Amino acid sequence: MNNQIKIEKKIHSFKKQIIVPGDKSLSIRWVLFSSLATGISKAENLLLSEDVIAAVNAIKKLGIRVNIKNKICKIYGRGIEGYKFKKNIIIDAKNSGTLGRLILGILIKTPYPIKLIGDQSLSKRDFKRVTDPLSKFGAKFELKNGNNLPLKILGIKKPSPILYEEKRGSAQCKSSVIFAAMKTKGRTIIKAKKSRNHTELLSQYLKLPVKVKKNKKFDLIEVNRVKKISPLNYKIPSDISSGSFFIVLTALIKNSELIIKNVNINPSRIGIITILKKMGVKIFFEKQRIYKGEKIANIRVIGPKQLKPINCPSNLNAGAIDEFLVIFLVAAKAKGISYFKDLSELNQKESPRLKWGSKILNLMGVKTKTTSDSIKIYGNPNLEVNKEIVIKDYLKDHRVFMTSVIASLAFGGKWTIHDKDSIKTSFPSFLKIINDIKK
Numbered sequence: 001m002n003n004q005i006k007i008e009k010k011i012h013s014f015k016k017q018i019i020v021p022g023d024k025s026l027s028i029r030w031v032l033f034s035s036l037a038t039g040i041s042k043a044e045n046l047l048l049s050e051d052v053i054a055a056v057n058a059i060k061k062l063g064i065r066v067n068i069k070n071k072i073c074k075i076y077g078r079g080i081e082g083y084k085f086k087k088n089i090i091i092d093a094k095n096s097g098t099l100g101r102l103i104l105g106i107l108i109k110t111p112y113p114i115k116l117i118g119d120q121s122l123s124k125r126d127f128k129r130v131t132d133p134l135s136k137f138g139a140k141f142e143l144k145n146g147n148n149l150p151l152k153i154l155g156i157k158k159p160s161p162i163l164y165e166e167k168r169g170s171a172q173c174k175s176s177v178i179f180a181a182m183k184t185k186g187r188t189i190i191k192a193k194k195s196r197n198h199t200e201l202l203s204q205y206l207k208l209p210v211k212v213k214k215n216k217k218f219d220l221i222e223v224n225r226v227k228k229i230s231p232l233n234y235k236i237p238s239d240i241s242s243g244s245f246f247i248v249l250t251a252l253i254k255n256s257e258l259i260i261k262n263v264n265i266n267p268s269r270i271g272i273i274t275i276l277k278k279m280g281v282k283i284f285f286e287k288q289r290i291y292k293g294e295k296i297a298n299i300r301v302i303g304p305k306q307l308k309p310i311n312c313p314s315n316l317n318a319g320a321i322d323e324f325l326v327i328f329l330v331a332a333k334a335k336g337i338s339y340f341k342d343l344s345e346l347n348q349k350e351s352p353r354l355k356w357g358s359k360i361l362n363l364m365g366v367k368t369k370t371t372s373d374s375i376k377i378y379g380n381p382n383l384e385v386n387k388e389i390v391i392k393d394y395l396k397d398h399r400v401f402m403t404s405v406i407a408s409l410a411f412g413g414k415w416t417i418h419d420k421d422s423i424k425t426s427f428p429s430f431l432k433i434i435n436d437i438k439k
Contacts, residue, residue, distance in 0.1 A: 019262065
């Protein structure tokens with residue numbers, strides 16, 4: 001009973017200023033880069049969620065010392081070849097696809113088999129998409145059903161550079177190959193569909209031999225052997241994915257205004273901003289600056305009087321892939337029919353999110369038409385929910401939980417939302433910030 005939340009009251013209009021926790025993608029990458037660095041790296045505002053703690057525990061198992069005290073994390077790196085490989089190591093990636101996939105690239109030279117496991121949700125996700133290219137380096141893999149966790153990796157002493165075409169727009173697959181390529185003698189070439197580029201930006205900030213040529217539809221990435229990584233002291237910017245829930249809440253509540261401070265507005269991550277602006281939401285970037293390769297700004301959001309529907313261009317999908325569940329809520333209140341397509345990647349997430357997005361809207365009384373990779377949402381500007389809604393059995397997907405909370409506060413009704421603990425994977429302070437906004 002304690003692992004559920006009941007919401008029976010809509011939220012009133014508000015004007016607030018908030019800070020959301022550190023970016024999850026950057027937090028995990030900082031942990032991994034720092035574990036390969038020579039010397040002590042220090043981070044402030046590291047997201048201490050289950051996913052990031054899983055990354056910390058993973059590098060500890062590989063012989064790396066970590067100290068977390070007074071919200072400062074120190075990692076004592078032992079160099080690019082500094083991991084202590086032992087027999088029978090098991091790494092638990094918990095719910096984190098980012099950790100699970102990226103660390104396989106880093107383990108490309110393990111002399112002993114290492115077992116990678118995850119939670120129920122992660123164990124259903126596709127790992128063949130990353131083990132296939134990593135096999136080309138010379139590593140060997142055993143996967144459950146040829147596709148899933150648990151898996152075993154046995155590395156190769158002298159991995160060979162490869163040519164790799166990443167066609168899905170998966171930053172995780174691309175980053176895993178970049179990490180593996182750093183340990184080869186020679187040049188790896190990656191032709192990658194546009195996706196998040198945090199790994200490349202951090203590599204370039206650290207002056208590693210990673211070159212990127214940008215074309216309109218893809219990036220050409222060249223990776224050469226890395227001999228040494230310098231320590232990385234980093235104040236992790238705030239996470240736009242976490243901020244997106246509050247951006248949407250503001251958009252759905254008339255006469256509301258919100259400022260979110262120090263947010264990472266990397267162009268590969270702001271698909272939600274572009275989409276919501278097209279739908280009539282007023283969003284402004286203030287105090288923009290570059291910090292260690294990443295764009296940072298305060299985000300100001302003003303709720304519009306009326307929301308417009310959207311025929312969402314597919315080229316915005318990769319930059320908003322984690323935010324579509326809440327974007328669908330905006331479409332539910334728009335005047336007209338919104339259409340989102342080429343979203344099969346949504347069903348490769350922690351839960352089949354396209355199905356869950358449609359299900360939540362249907363429970364609210366919103367008409368949808370879905371296929372395996374698209375959804376039409378028939379918006380209603382006067383939408384109000386006046387019934388009981390129960391959300392459960394969604395594979396503990398943190399984004400399903402948080403989207404349901406936003407829906408309940410924006411549209412009313414009596415909601416019972418199960419698996420409250422799911423937010424620990426990415427955003428433990430989510431409900432605290434919700435309560436701060438409600439005050």
